[in-house]
Structure formats: structure tokens, C-alpha cells
Amino acid sequence: MSMFLRRVVAVTFTVVSVLGIVNCREAKYDEFTGNAPVHANQYEAPSTVVLGIDLGTTNSVISVFDKVKKTVETIQIDGKVSMPSFVKMDVKDEGMLSKNVMDEMDKIRKDYTNGSHYYYNGMWIKNSFKGLITPIVGWPAIERMKNEKNSVKNYIYRFKPLLARSTIDSKDSNVVKTTKDNVKYMINQKYDEKLKKSVLGISINDENDNEVAWITPRSLSTLILDELRLKFELQWYKSPSERTEEDKQQLMQKKTCVITVPAYFDFVQKEETRDAAVYSLLNVHPDGIINEPTSAAIAYAYTCSKAKRLSDMSEKSFLVFDFGGGTLDISYLNLDEGTDVLVVDGHVGDNFLGGENVNDLIYKEFQDQLKAKYNIQPENFPINTSLRMRYLVEEMKIELCNKQNILDEKVRKEHLRSNSKDEVKYDVHNEVVKRSLVIELDGGKQTECELELSANKMEQICTPVYDKIRKLLDNTVDPNSKGNEVEGLIQKLKTVRKKEDVEHVLYVGGSSRLFGIRRLLMSEFTRANHCFDLDPDTCVSVGAAYYAASLEGMIDEDQFVALVDAIPMNMGIKLDQDMFDVMAEAGAQVPNVFEKYFTTTSDAQKSVRIVVGQTHSTTKRFSNTKTVGTFDLNMPHNTLPRGKKRIKVTFDIGSAGDMIVKATEVGEDGTDLPNGQTISITKDKTRLSDKEIEELNKKYEKTKETEAKWLEKCEKTKELEETVLRFRDEAAMLPETHPKKKVLNDLYKESNYWIEMEVKNRNDISDDEMVQKIQEKLTDLASAYAALGEEQEPVGKPEPEKAQAPEEAEEFIPKEDL
16 A cells, blocks of 8 residues: 655744743752652742853853842852863772771662662762772862873863764774863763663772773763863852851742853753763753853843944854864854844854964974973873963963964964065064973982974964864865865855855854964954953853843843854655655754645545755765654544645754644644554754764765656656546536546556556666656647547646645655554
């Protein structure tokens, strides 16, 4: 039996935004025993406090919205606006513990007597280890590292890219390998007894370099978020000893937060981030995981625009260059006039390119200097010496960039005054910074080495980083190319045709302060307004706090900023003849609802099967897509003939990328019948690995040249089926005694049989031959119809579509008789 229906009309409804109060989830986490969080789904009152958190690879920031002043304040952490995403695991042996602590640890271990490890404070610790492991987070860990004299592998950093990764999954191999090459701790696959699955684990070692425990990137993220929350509470609610009863009551009130992630984080990584927050007693809004570039644009809209209302902003579009410690996101956003909806027009990026890559290049330069000047082999450094040199790299880089940016600004102003049409010459002003590093050599002898970094040298060694950025911006791909080259941002954009059309560039992330980055972007976008008003270190967190406030109804109605993202690939369903009907095209804005009508392929059809697929390509073959969901719609009371029963299919795609697909039987009066069926498809189900994308592309390339002729065959078959259906419909309108009724019914039955046997069950002739065969059949039918002696509409041409509610369908979709 055939398994398909027929499409009628496409109706699209755009959901501009969903702002206000929605159900939130709370977490209860016993830090000592490690109990899992409890999610509350009941309705809760609006938050009294909303937070915006930038959980960064290198540094993290927390900001709070002041609902009285209607502004955002960034929380100071140890006198600074950010906190290093840096953890020191302080390992103490049994002999260093008090009896009370030892007794408490023994109680915890009793719950895990059957295993080799017990769970405590986010770590899996060996039962044989009787000591205590205490995390030191943020600036105290940095200070501890700078003064460290023993070589230990318990300084953990750069772990954010490892969220939801695995050494088993081939798609993660690059990020895991890159991280391993640039850190001093061990990364291995472990089995988590609580989650009952394999996870990525980071080793914690004792002084003899033996592993005594391990921790996941998610638990490390929880430590960072927990420290941010505690610092916020300490500043916002006074110190514990100074808190009044009112302060304590406020501290217990619900705090909702929005957390930012790189634009290229997938669904699983976003959910891993959400879980880390839940375990740190933070209440993440259901729509509270947003992309970092989007958050930066929100910060600009609320702060730097100088507009009284968002609708008054002159800056309607922004290129957001977000260069953080570990990731690069370049996004182009538009503030839609009239709706104040912030639309992501397009973005590119690199999950493995950030300021740390620049640090790696400078570190390599310093290694070369030590070899050339002092005959020292840095590869043999103790771990603590390597870490101190890496910290020195960061300090010297910041100092050099701050000084050189001042000089560069003077050069640019002089260049403007001269009205010169030549390129700006920066190399005549070459700033230099120097620092000393004390190194302990074999035998305990110490030597003081001077390290030097100049602007010209930094430009030279950072060329590979700049080349990657230029490619992300400028790369042009031939649409007919069979390679896997990725389009640059300018080619991807729909609203911008050339770089000269970009009007505003926002610099986000600490690494956007690199003078080389500013030179590059100013040469790329010569006519743009380059905005340095935003604080690159805090603007992402500030934007998240403003967005959290809008979600909780704390922002005036005329100051709402809604978020709209784009679908990364074509989403649709399977039709008759293996055709793929696109319900939502790649690039379509979400949240959004997409709706189309279909019809049946057989008389009194009792069920229909909806098969959902997705693809990056423009294929019309469903077999060239990835199936992401299947469900049946039962219609036990349907008695209508083929092509008369209508079925409405709806794709409801949320801002987080999750999708609800619904199929509903439509009654003869046009109303929806109550037997609708739905399927929920989460974004992780639609995530394509690099291997899957490659396989789908290969499959499409194999059929690409023949697809046009195959599609012509499908369309010609559809034309023939519509012609035959009109014979049936016309016969049904004639009285039983009419002489033409039997002839039309016979033509209908014979033609249906011919289609089934000569078209759908024939695989021994080419598509080209089949098109010719069907055309000949259409000609024969036209002659037979003309012989009836009455003037009718030309055979093979569908009746014109009427403006009112659809009565007929156009396409067939899967069906199954139960």
C-alpha cells in the first residue's frame, strides 16, 4: 500500500517573542553528600533578583539587575570585575586532618562500600584515599599557583570546551586532543556511577603523582558558578555577620539567572551548562541559556545606544566580534524596526580559537628566547614553572596591547587628518614590554631570565590566528562546489552584500583588545563605526542580566528586547515517491510556527505516518536526509475518498531549538478534530555530527546530477494522478443514468491500475524514459476524454487555487493502514 498524503497550503505564523513569567526550575543540592537536584515544575512568583553570568573559558563574570535604578551592576570579585575560571585542587593526606573531619569522611564512604570510589563535592574519590580534597577557586587559586614550589598536576583550567565531550565520540576528538596538548592535567574517559554512563574525567593526583580522584568538566563549571553566586551574595547582602533578618530573608528569595554560552555550543553542551548551574543553587530561566554575541548586542542596545527607547536607536544592525579566551564567535544581528526583535542574521565561529591560542604562540616564542639566550630547555620545566610562565604571558600580552592600542589610536587620527588614501602604517610605532622570570634549574640553582615581547614580533607570530579570522569573514564558496568548504560570514548574510555595508562593529571578549585584532577588523570594515564603548570583559554578563530582567518582567514594555534565532538546516517531512517537503527552510527565524495541509492517498484511509527529516543540502529526496522523528495519526472514522481528507501538520520550533510536530485530522467543516498526535523533538536529536554531515553530503552528491530528472518524474506522476482524480470527481457529480459516468469511472480505475503497475512498481527503466512514458499516457487520456464529446478544462492542468480555505491538496505524505 502507498504510505502518503497530499499538501494543500502553507501558512506561517511568526512568534515574535515570549517575554514574562514562565515556569522555572529550582535546585536543591546537598554539597556535602552530593544529592542530585530536585526540579520544581509548579508555578512560582517572579524573582526579586535576576543575574547575568558569563561562564567563560578563561574568566567568568556575574552581574545583577538593579530593579530600582533599572541598571545593571557587575559584581566585584577580589577587587576585579572578573574571576579566573581556574581551580586548584588542594590534596591533604590523612595525617593532616582532624579526627572530626576524618569521621565525617568515613560516614560518606560507607554509602559507597560496593565501589572503588565515593562521591563528594562533585568528585569521585578513591575509597583507598583517606585524605581530603578541597577546591580553591578563582583568584586565590591563581595566587596559590604563583607561589607554588612543588610540581603538582592539580591546577585545572581551560575545561569549558570539554563540556559534554567524550574521547569515544570521533566528533569530539579534535577538541579533546587540542585541550590535552595545552594543559598539564590528565584527561581520560571514566564511568559515572550516578549518571550510569561514560563521561570525560580530569585526574586529581597526590604528591606522588598517583590519581586519587577525578572530576568532570560539568562539576568544575559548578564550582565556578557556585563561587560566583557566593561572591554575589557576599557583596549584595553584606557579610554573614552583618546580615539583618531582612537580609537573610532576601537571601532565601528566588534568584533567576541567564547564562551565556558560545554561539556554536550544541544542545547537549547547553544543557550541561544548565545542569552545572542547577547544582550551584542557581535557578536558570527556561529560556536562560543564550549565545554570547547576542548578549553583547543586548548590552549595547540597553547601554551604549544613548536612545530613550529601543525604537529610537539609529544603530539597527551590528557585527559582534566576540573573541574570548577559548572561542571565537562572529555574529551579525539586526534590531527589527517596529518590533524591537533582535534577529541573528548569521554567524560563524571557531570553538577552538581564542586568546589562549595567542598565549600558546607567545609561550612558544618565550621558549625559543630561553633556549637562545640562556640555553634553557623549557620542555623540562616543572609544572609550576610552566604555569607561572603562562601567567606571565597573559600579563605581558595585556600590558603590550594596552600600550600599543593607545599608540595605534594616535596613528589612526593622524592618518585621518592627512586625508591619505594609503593604508595605515602601524609598524613605525613598535611598543615593547619586558619582564623577568625566575627559573629553578637542576640542583636547586635559580636563574633570573628576561623575556621580551614587541608589537612587531607579536604581529608576526600571531599571523596563523589572523589568517583563520580572515577566512571566517571572507571565505567564498562556489554553490556548485563539491567540497566541504564553509562559507564566510559575508557570503552567508542575507542583509549585507559586501563588507562596506557593515555599519557597526562591536568588540566583545577580553581578547578583542588585541591591537592586531583591531587593526584587522578596521582594515576589513573600513566604513564601519568601530565601537569600543562596551567593556569587553563584562558586556556579555551585562547583556545577560538585562535579558534576565526582561524575562522576569522587570523591564518597561517599550524597552523589551526579544531574541530571534535562525534554523541551521532544512526541516520537513516525507512525501510520496520519497519526496522531501520542506516545512521550515534553513535560515528561517525561530521561535516560529510552520503549518501546511496535506491529504490522503487512498480511499477511506485510516492512518497516516509522519516522518520528519532534516538536511543541510537542497535535496528533494527524503532518503538524502536524516530522520529525526516518526509518528502515526489514526483516523478510524474517515470514509472520504482519496485526496478529500485534509490533515494539518505543524512544526512549532522554540528559541532553544526544540521542536513539537503535530498532525491533526481536519473535519469536513474545516475544524480540527480532537484526535491530533504530537511528537517532541529536542535539539540534541537533530544534532548532526561531522561524520553524519559528511555522509549526507556524499549521498547528495551521488544523486545531485540525476535528481533534476527524478524530480521531473515525480512531478509528472503527480500531474497524472491529479488528472485521474478529476475523472473520479466528475463522475461522482453525474447522475447514475448519465452515459458518461461509467466511462469516466472506468478510465479512473484503469488509469489507477496502470499507475500502480507501470509507474510505481517499475524500476527497470530510467527516469527519463518514465517521464516520456507518463507523458504518452497523459496524451492518451486527453484523447479519450476529448472523445466524450464535451468541452472541459485541458487534461493534466490543475484547477486554479481559490483564495478561501483550501479544499484540495498538492502533495502526498506517508500513510499506513492499521
